[in-house]
Amino acid sequence: MLKRALISLSNKENIISFAKELKAMGIEIISTGGTAKLLKENNIEVTRISQVTGFPECLDGRVKTLHPAIHGGILAKREEKSHRDQLKELNIQPIDMVVVNLYPFKETVLKEGTTLEEAIENIDIGGPTMLRSAAKNYHDVVVISDPADYDKVLQQIKENGEVDLKTRLQLAQKVFSHTAQYDAFISSYLEEQSGKKDFSKTLTLTYEKIQDLRYGENPHQKAAFYGEIRPNSCSITTAEQLHGKQLSFNNINDANAALELLLEYKEPTCVALKHTNPCGVGSGEDLYTAYKKAYECDPVSIFGGIIAFNRKVDQRIAKEICKIFLEIIIAPDYDEEALEILKQKKNIRLLKINLSKADREKDIDVKKVRGGILIQEKDIAMIDPKDVKVVTQRAPSQKELEDLFFAWKAVKHVKSNAIVVAKDQKTLGIGPGQVNRIWAAQQSIQRAGDRVKGAVLASDAFFPFSDTVQAAVKAGITAIIQPGGSIRDQESIEECDKNNIAMVFTGMRHFKH
Numbered sequence: 001m002l003k004r005a006l007i008s009l010s011n012k013e014n015i016i017s018f019a020k021e022l023k024a025m026g027i028e029i030i031s032t033g034g035t036a037k038l039l040k041e042n043n044i045e046v047t048r049i050s051q052v053t054g055f056p057e058c059l060d061g062r063v064k065t066l067h068p069a070i071h072g073g074i075l076a077k078r079e080e081k082s083h084r085d086q087l088k089e090l091n092i093q094p095i096d097m098v099v100v101n102l103y104p105f106k107e108t109v110l111k112e113g114t115t116l117e118e119a120i121e122n123i124d125i126g127g128p129t130m131l132r133s134a135a136k137n138y139h140d141v142v143v144i145s146d147p148a149d150y151d152k153v154l155q156q157i158k159e160n161g162e163v164d165l166k167t168r169l170q171l172a173q174k175v176f177s178h179t180a181q182y183d184a185f186i187s188s189y190l191e192e193q194s195g196k197k198d199f200s201k202t203l204t205l206t207y208e209k210i211q212d213l214r215y216g217e218n219p220h221q222k223a224a225f226y227g228e229i230r231p232n233s234c235s236i237t238t239a240e241q242l243h244g245k246q247l248s249f250n251n252i253n254d255a256n257a258a259l260e261l262l263l264e265y266k267e268p269t270c271v272a273l274k275h276t277n278p279c280g281v282g283s284g285e286d287l288y289t290a291y292k293k294a295y296e297c298d299p300v301s302i303f304g305g306i307i308a309f310n311r312k313v314d315q316r317i318a319k320e321i322c323k324i325f326l327e328i329i330i331a332p333d334y335d336e337e338a339l340e341i342l343k344q345k346k347n348i349r350l351l352k353i354n355l356s357k358a359d360r361e362k363d364i365d366v367k368k369v370r371g372g373i374l375i376q377e378k379d380i381a382m383i384d385p386k387d388v389k390v391v392t393q394r395a396p397s398q399k400e401l402e403d404l405f406f407a408w409k410a411v412k413h414v415k416s417n418a419i420v421v422a423k424d425q426k427t428l429g430i431g432p433g434q435v436n437r438i439w440a441a442q443q444s445i446q447r448a449g450d451r452v453k454g455a456v457l458a459s460d461a462f463f464p465f466s467d468t469v470q471a472a473v474k475a476g477i478t479a480i481i482q483p484g485g486s487i488r489d490q491e492s493i494e495e496c497d498k499n500n501i502a503m504v505f506t507g508m509r510h511f512k513h
């Protein structure tokens, strides 16, 4: 039999009608400051918490409900005679329902300009304590932490005079899930504030569901998309979808890879990807030229792919794009005419991203393995061109150096072993994901075809043998960029010198597995 409910809320939506219904059923309501005030203003009779505890709410609301008269009333087992006796002895009234939601910590810290002090004051202490007490004692106490559950609970009380045990258990589980997430978010916020850089002894990650997905990587796999709780970041999670069907699991993964690659380039650039590997990258004086270059790299593979731009897409580009089938287009903006043209394509998905909010250094890289996860800093490092080491007799010309760095940025985002052949700020051949380096080199050279003469070559990791240089010589490559560090580096250097090829070492590897 439900006799007494404690209501203490930050989010007070729908509480008036809910409380009125409780009163109509003869249930006494106990309430804290602001909640009691609102209920009274709406002519709902309330017992103030201070009348129950015999203490004023104090310390600016830091202590209101943290009292044995409250927690004894919630936690006592009604079946246990000794508990009932103690309640009588201590003059504590049982509390049968707890309706609480918490200080808006997340909303507070996501607001721009929130200070640490403001955030700290929004850490709820009394609320989670009551929720946890009630959830632990779900046999005897109905606990509601979400206004969305008011109706379900009311309906059951109206129909059966009670809330059934299964529902109570579900409500209790919801509490622990909620308080766990609440604390995990506080922890990650404080970690960021404290400037902690190392990896902690235990790891609690908290994400919020954005949506269930139709399926996973394959149609027989269930899947969902969860997002970080982080303000203003530039990501697929926060991208605005302007047109097209819901993004699929593979779409999100591919679009993310496109964005990561795009973020390497400052000049007008277009990147095209298929199954997370680039199939064309182009930079130019304007975005149209960049698109043409990316397209021309591999007009076959781009079909059904994803393209991303780092400037506003205009009508001229939109018309070109419409000539082929693409799954997704990503850009910081589209002009009106471009949107009109692109929206005529039913199956295309258009995403708008805010590249200025790309706080890449805050991101981590997580890989799931059986029985655990691997976690690492993101590979956002990029060597400055003036810091490369020229290891050959001939140094690259300024033009070669520019092309080498263009290719170096691209190869960083190609699955290892990776080789990229490029010229004039345009990829010509991309060799992704091979189990040895020479195959990756052969593929990229083969894909470049006749265009390879006078091009440059980038390798994500060092050459274990001089065979890649030999293949490059044969093809007509004039300059190479690679990390260096192999015990056989000298053989590759000699091969370059024999053939007047310029080679630079970056001293930094960019594996991507």
Ligand SMILES: NC(=O)c1ncn([C@@H]2O[C@H](COP(=O)(O)O)[C@@H](O)[C@H]2O)c1NC=O
Pocket: 008, 009, 010, 011, 031, 032, 033, 034, 035, 036, 061, 062, 063, 064, 065, 066, 100, 101, 102, 103, 123, 124, 125, 126, 127, 128
């Ligand atoms: N300190 C306490 O004892 C305490 N007890 C309840 N609260 C919270 O106070 C809020 C409601 O306050 P009010 O009714 O005064 O608007 C709720 O979000 C509730 O979770 C508390 N506040 C923070 O810890």
